[in-house]
Amino acid sequence: MLSAKSLFQEILDNDASFRLFCSIAASGEAQGGWENGRIAALVPRSERALAPKIARHGADEDKHGRIFHALLRKRGLEPVPVPPDTDYTMLLERLGIGLTHDKLRADRPLTVADIVTYLAHSRVTEQRASEQMRLLRRHFVDHPDIGRAVRMISNDEDNHLAYCHEELLRLAHAGHGRAIQRVLRECALAEIRVYRDVSLAVMAHMGRLLRWSRPRNALLAAGVHALYAWERAVGWRRMVTLETPERRDALGGPAPKTAEFA
Numbered sequence: 001m002l003s004a005k006s007l008f009q010e011i012l013d014n015d016a017s018f019r020l021f022c023s024i025a026a027s028g029e030a031q032g033g034w035e036n037g038r039i040a041a042l043v044p045r046s047e048r049a050l051a052p053k054i055a056r057h058g059a060d061e062d063k064h065g066r067i068f069h070a071l072l073r074k075r076g077l078e079p080v081p082v083p084p085d086t087d088y089t090m091l092l093e094r095l096g097i098g099l100t101h102d103k104l105r106a107d108r109p110l111t112v113a114d115i116v117t118y119l120a121h122s123r124v125t126e127q128r129a130s131e132q133m134r135l136l137r138r139h140f141v142d143h144p145d146i147g148r149a150v151r152m153i154s155n156d157e158d159n160h161l162a163y164c165h166e167e168l169l170r171l172a173h174a175g176h177g178r179a180i181q182r183v184l185r186e187c188a189l190a191e192i193r194v195y196r197d198v199s200l201a202v203m204a205h206m207g208r209l210l211r212w213s214r215p216r217n218a219l220l221a222a223g224v225h226a227l228y229a230w231e232r233a234v235g236w237r238r239m240v241t242l243e244t245p246e247r248r249d250a251l252g253g254p255a256p257k258t259a260e261f262a
Contacts, residue, residue: 002219005139012146015077016209023079024086024202026068031089033062038104039118047115053163053251057122060156067149074145085201088194095190097121116168116176120183123164124191124239130157162245169242181240188239189232196228 011017036058043051072079084090092098098121099114110118133154140150172180200221207217227235 029065162247
């Protein structure tokens with residue numbers, strides 16, 4: 001029976017597919033770490049209180065990248081180059097979603113509008129990350145090789161999502177509500193399209209590595225397209241709502257000290 005658990009188990013059990021999976025994940029997390037680090041350094045004066053939270057967000061992303069590299073080392077594997085068609089972060093940037101790398105490389109302070117864009121983009125992408133990690137946690141939380149990594153990353157992604165909700169609500173109450181809703185909708189509609197394209201690309205690469213049959217490839221592609229159809233019709237709305245999170249001040253204070261993943 002084809003299920004999310006059996007599909008990921010197959011990827012996990014094969015060195016080549018696991019190597020590609022971890023390489024893609026590590027690259028995306030490292031990119032997120034760099035972006036958050038630059039945003040923290042460029043926060044406008046009026047939002048300086050937000051800088052430590054953004055920096056912690058970036059530190060978490062860097063940590064996740066190290067975790068995926070550690071998982072590769074445990075298997076005696078080296079990372080591989082990330083295929084361009086699976087680069088979720090860069091594909092979003094090409095659609096004009098989030099803050100451009102050119103802006104982040106400059107030394108000019110960001111504006112409050114830039115912070116709104118950053119938080120709205122993060123709220124959408126962290127929704128996806130949180131959902132994906134909850135799926136892995138449901139099926140692999142007790143797995144001897146990846147269980148600890150799944151628990152750690154899933155908890156962080158839930159914190160990131162809570163932080164985005166809380167900060168966007170604060171800015172909405174400060175008068176930026178209309179801009180926030182506009183940017184959230186733009187980000188959500190672009191994200192679901194990029195997620196569809198990246199999912200199809202990842203499945204195609206995995207299919208070649210695992211020698212999946214043509215009917216199986218077609219079935220998986222149909223599933224991706226069906227998910228996109230649902231998200232395009234109604235599912236995108238879950239990415240644009242704002243609610244007071246149960247986890248308050250999720251990224252406030254110093255990051256908890258944990259032993260380095262190995």
